[in-house]
Amino acid sequence: MRKVVVVLLLLAMVTVFGIKIRLVNTAGADFFYKEIVLEEFKKAHPEIEVIYGTSDDSTFYSKLRAEKEAGLFDKNEVDVELLIMGNGPIWGYLLQENLLLPIIPHYLSYMPNVRHLTDLAWQAAVIGEGFGVPTLVEAAGPILVYNSEFVKNPPKTVEELKDWISKHPNRFIYGSPRSGAGKLWLWGVPPLVGDVSEYSDLDNPKEFRKTWEFLQEIEPYVQSHPSATGDMIRMFAQGQIWIFPMYNIWFQLLRMNGDIPPDTSVGYFLEGTKPIISAHFAAIPKGNTPEEIKAALTFIDFMTSPEIQVRKLAYLAPPLNELVNIGKAPEELRKVYEKWALPELRQDYVFEHFKVILPPPPEVDLKLAETWGEIIGKGKW
Known part of the structure; x- marks a missing residue:
């Protein structure tokens, strides 16, 4: 806490004019962070230069850990002065090893827009444990995506899914916990099969008997576990696989952009699904100067402003600033949202009709991924 106070005092005295910061995005959604946020930030804050780059979670974690050592x-x-990362096992490692700067509530005075985050965003902030500011949040699923050209009677329950997979070898696939959609699927199975109602710090994934039984039963019919969600998307688009688990909003974007067949690609929730909140966080690694920290906070505040958050409608995602009035949003944004956001998968519908829960806490998340590797992965990821 003493160090935070010192940094706060220094921030009040430093200027960000001419500061250069490097932003690394490991979460995806470049269309939002690079094409919208970064371009608009350049116009609003020409005094700060932001160099944008991408990486995967594991590579970034290894690099930051090496810099600490x-x-x-x-x-x-x-x-790197600014990081955008989704919650998951690697986020847990960053917190566990104390590699990030605590942001909330310490630096709220430099981020007035963050004070206006929606209730959904503040729920997600719990996951970040004060080290990350939510920038994109959804009740993610997992949903199942299928191609209606090949699947005429999609499974509605876990038992029906298990039966379908056994009768259609190699036509169902899910990613390893290293992939975004694979991580979400692994989060979703324990509440789906009844091992947990909601996650807590007391959970021991090794005791999720129903989860491991289900995954072991379908394993002979699953050809691989890609470490990149993009590989599954490509296989689905090419007709190699017919059903796979996916993020809600990401699936809808794939339809909108034509990355998967828009007329035959269908997304839905299995009966008993408890959609899990998934989030992207903006975080600041430790080891930066007060000037760089202040510039990074300026970028985070800009990213959570009403003017930027309303632009998410074009990407079918809910704005996270409570000052956004969707009814008064620009017409072109509302038209895109109304055309492509599927009514049964929109966030307001999901929250009204399903019990939405938080993902496993970081330490439980790490153990869940490690246990999957021991019991299921066995060299296949």
Whole structure:
């Protein structure tokens, strides 16, 4: 806490004019962060230069950990000033190893827009444990996506899905926990089969008997577990697989953009699904100067402003600033949303008709992924 107070005092004295910061996005959604947020930020804050880059969670984590071990944290010489990452096992490692700067509530005075986050965003903030500001949040699923050209009677329950998979070898696939959609599927199975009602710090994934029985029973009919969700999307688009688990909004974007057949691609919830909140967080690695921290906070605040959050409608995602009035949003944004956001998968519908729960806490999440690797993965990921 003493160090935070010192940094706060320094922030009040420093200027961000001419500051250059590097932003690394490991969460995806470049169409929003790069094409919308970054371009608009350049216009609003020409005094700050932002260099945009992408990585995967594991690579970024390894790099940041190496910088800490090399003593760069103490010298304020880390290479990245701002991170966008989804919650998941690697996020858990970053928190566990104390690699990120605590942001909430310490730096709220530099982020007035964050004070106007929606209730949904504040629910997600719990996952970030004060080290990340939610930038994109949804009741993600998992949903199942199928191609109606090949699947005439989609399974409605877990038992029906298990039966369908056994009768259609290699036509169902799910990713490893290293992939976004694979991680979401692994989160979704324990509440779906009844091992948990909601996740808590006391959960021991090794005791999720029904989860591991179900996944072991379908394993002989699953050819692989890709570590990139994009691989599954490509296989589905090419007709190699017919059903796979996916994020709600991401699926709808794939239809809208024509990445999968829009007329025959269908997304739905299995009976008994408890949709899980998934989030992207903006975070600041430790080891940055006060000037760089202040510039990063300026970017985060801009990203959560009503003017930027309303632009999410074009990407079928809910704005996270409570000051956004969707009814008064620009007509072109509302038209896109009304045309492509499927009524039965829109966030307001999901929250009204399903019990939405938080994902497993970071330590439980890590154990869940590790247990999957021991019991199911066995060299296939």
